[in-house]
Amino acid sequence: MPAISGDEDRAMTADRPAATIAPRKKGMGRKRIDLGELEDVQILNEHGVVDEASEPTIDGTDLFRIYRTMVLTRAVDRRMVNMQRQGEMGTFAPGEGQEATQIGQIFPVTDKDWFSPSYRSFGAQLWRGWTIEGLLLLWGGYFEGFEVPAGVNDLPFSIVVGSHILPAVGVAMGIRMRGDDAIVLTNFGDGALSQGVVSEAFNFAAVYKAPIVFVCENNGYAISTPIEHQAGTIELARRGPGFGIPSVRVDGNDVLAMIVTTRAALERARSGGGPSLIEAVTYRMSAHTTADDPKVYRSEEEVAKWRARCPIARFEKYLLNKGLLDHKTIDRIGKECEQEVRAARERFRKRAKARPREVFDFMFQKLPAELEAQKREYLARLDRKGVE
Numbered sequence: 001m002p003a004i005s006g007d008e009d010r011a012m013t014a015d016r017p018a019a020t021i022a023p024r025k026k027g028m029g030r031k032r033i034d035l036g037e038l039e040d041v042q043i044l045n046e047h048g049v050v051d052e053a054s055e056p057t058i059d060g061t062d063l064f065r066i067y068r069t070m071v072l073t074r075a076v077d078r079r080m081v082n083m084q085r086q087g088e089m090g091t092f093a094p095g096e097g098q099e100a101t102q103i104g105q106i107f108p109v110t111d112k113d114w115f116s117p118s119y120r121s122f123g124a125q126l127w128r129g130w131t132i133e134g135l136l137l138l139w140g141g142y143f144e145g146f147e148v149p150a151g152v153n154d155l156p157f158s159i160v161v162g163s164h165i166l167p168a169v170g171v172a173m174g175i176r177m178r179g180d181d182a183i184v185l186t187n188f189g190d191g192a193l194s195q196g197v198v199s200e201a202f203n204f205a206a207v208y209k210a211p212i213v214f215v216c217e218n219n220g221y222a223i224s225t226p227i228e229h230q231a232g233t234i235e236l237a238r239r240g241p242g243f244g245i246p247s248v249r250v251d252g253n254d255v256l257a258m259i260v261t262t263r264a265a266l267e268r269a270r271s272g273g274g275p276s277l278i279e280a281v282t283y284r285m286s287a288h289t290t291a292d293d294p295k296v297y298r299s300e301e302e303v304a305k306w307r308a309r310c311p312i313a314r315f316e317k318y319l320l321n322k323g324l325l326d327h328k329t330i331d332r333i334g335k336e337c338e339q340e341v342r343a344a345r346e347r348f349r350k351r352a353k354a355r356p357r358e359v360f361d362f363m364f365q366k367l368p369a370e371l372e373a374q375k376r377e378y379l380a381r382l383d384r385k386g387v388e
């Protein structure tokens with residue numbers, strides 16, 4: 001009987017720690033994205049050098065807005081972490097290092113399209129029209145922060161890993177049944193792929209040719225679990241073809257590669273071709289959440305390696321080379337974004353004078369006894385003098 005082969009990935013993972021999940025350079029020289037080829041796509045390398053044959057046409061105003069939103073995303077991120085440390089925020093899931101993945105995937109999505117975000121998607125949410133103070137309220141535990149802004153076609157996110165993906169497929173199936181022109185984009189982490197419901201979502205989407213784009217942000221870890229311990233193949237895009245979903249693996253720290261690939265997937269969905277899966281290979285530079293200490297499970301050397309692949313610095317070099325940015329403007333944008341975040345923090349503080357009392361509400365019609373007890377204890381703490 002012939003030996004069953006297919007263990008090549010396992011052999012590779014044994015030799016490849018998370019730190020080396022670096023995109024290969026096969027995409028260089030490619031003129032169009034072939035969804036389904038499972039090759040790595042990179043257009044802008046770590047040194048800011050662009051592959052001109054694959055460079056997308058994006059007008060200067062848009063390039064500038066993309067860059068500014070990436071800078072703003074990082075400013076919001078760092079401020080939110082500081083506020084949590086100072087006791088102003090319940091918790092927060094930072095996304096430093098994932099700015100190109102975030103803004104690159106959302107740039108080609110139009111206002112009439114739908115977005116179903118994971119909890120680490122505040123960069124894309126800012127692009128879609130969520131306000132900074134709204135996001136501060138959300139992570140601060142105030143119910144009003146969870147409300148999707150008027151006119152924004154986004155679904156609310158859930159902390160239950162992978163739970164927002166099947167509803168996103170449902171929306172896409174509904175769009176197709178009604179003959180609407182919109183598409184849905186949803187994103188999630190590498191760990192979410194281990195949830196059974198995500199396989200159900202892929203299968204429904206493929207069978208019903210739902211107009212949906214799945215973006216898996218492979219940031220190397222599900223909290224402290226590295227991808228090698230989570231999956232039988234570290235090339236997660238390989239999962240798609242098994243469901244009949246064309247898939248591609250992209251350098252997620254290259255905003256141009258993200259844009260080009262997402263555009264191709266959106267066109268496919270819009271023209272009736274059905275779902276696509278994009279695996280964006282990136283890295284979470286900071287903690288999983290403010291309750292996590294990544295020093296326990298990854299090395300300084302690994303983080304330093306990825307810091308050198310900073311998606312903002314890379315895009316900055318590209319814009320400098322194109323003459324669309326200069327150092328004075330970089331400095332001005334940094335200060336403006338910082339100012340914007342501080343102003344939003346002031347508006348948040350006016351609203352958030354008292355701690356949120358609603359954190360146990362809205363999930364259950366009748367709270368289970370254990371949560372009821374926790375709620376009573378929490379409210380009693382708030383009511384005690386000096387807790388506010």
Ligand SMILES: Cc1ncc(C[n+]2csc(CCOP(=O)(O)OP(=O)(O)O)c2C)c(N)n1
Binds near residue numbers: 120159
């Ligand atoms: C169903 C479920 N199981 C466990 C958790 C606890 N949890 C929160 S985030 C997380 C890791 C998710 O990792 P990944 O999907 O890679 O996304 P990332 O956080 O890296 O963006 C886990 C296990 C949860 N929220 N929901």
